[in-house]
Amino acid sequence: MSTIRCNAQQLEQIAKTLRVRDRVLLSGIVYTARDAAHKRIVASMEDGGALPFPMKGATIYYAGPTPAREEMAIGSCGPTTSGRMDVFAPLLLDRGLICMIGKGPRKLEVVEAIKRNGGVYLCAIGGAGALACKCVQSCEVIAYEDLGCESVKKLQLCDFPLIVGIDCQGGNIFN
Template sequence: MIKRINAPITEETIQTLKAGDTVLLSGVVYTARDAAHKRMCQALESGQKLPFSLEGAVIYYVGPTPAKPGQVIGSAGPTTSGRMDAYAPKLIERGLKGMIGKGQRAKEVIDAMVAHGAVYFAATGGAGALLASRITRCELVAWEDLGTEAVRKLEVVDFPLTVVIDREGTNLYDMAARDYQE
């Protein structure tokens, strides 16, 4: 069964998501990779306001390619999530509810997800053109000097994802490895 959910994500929605669920996400998603995460954490540490509210937010770990004429955005495939692991717990503590990327997450990130109610989604690597077709709007939000790693606000419709780690810490990658070994 495919679940349709909206972003920003509510606590009620978080409660319904389980590792292995297929979802179609619609709504607002922000882009940020490691350089932007570093700046967000520095801003928080110095008491500055972030360029967007973390409350219920979803961050997509992506550095999209430039849009061709007539396109909203270029290819928009996920990047490896582990590069954000040093920063993610601080953002989760402040209201971040969803992260989209690929690959495993550190124990500290999973612990923060469990403590504060967040989920980790995987987007299919190598499917950047398909994923870009689900983005209906792209707007620069902050740190243009970071180029493709700048923070952008995306509007997505039926963005295809899989819940990899749910708010209880159940990890689809670990489940699949155990199933394979049996």
């Protein structure tokens, strides 16, 4: 088990080298999206509409951050249960998504899509959202503002602590 510092924008190259249980300190741009946002993103893909962010090489963090407290970029920012996005994940991975961050196991279809696309699933520590927010340097709502805390946000992370839950060879911490 090793600890790897990496930038989210380099994950396309680095994902293939990550293995289950590797520790990752992730920096760079990631996007938050939960159930309702995923539904809209997929509908936009199916309609040929514009996406809220470029999917190729992107990282989605399954989180619905709370409003920022004074002198903070964001409020509590813990992961939500990833399984709720399993219906959408294979399509997004096939369209270029490289990384998902959340908590909990994934369905076989998602594991197969991770393998097929050379992606990675990173796990964040559930229940530690108040600590995780300290790794967020900036937060900007970029789409679906009407969804409130579930709107799509662009986050700038610095050394966000994660662990590889599923790697591109099908290694799975949940098995």
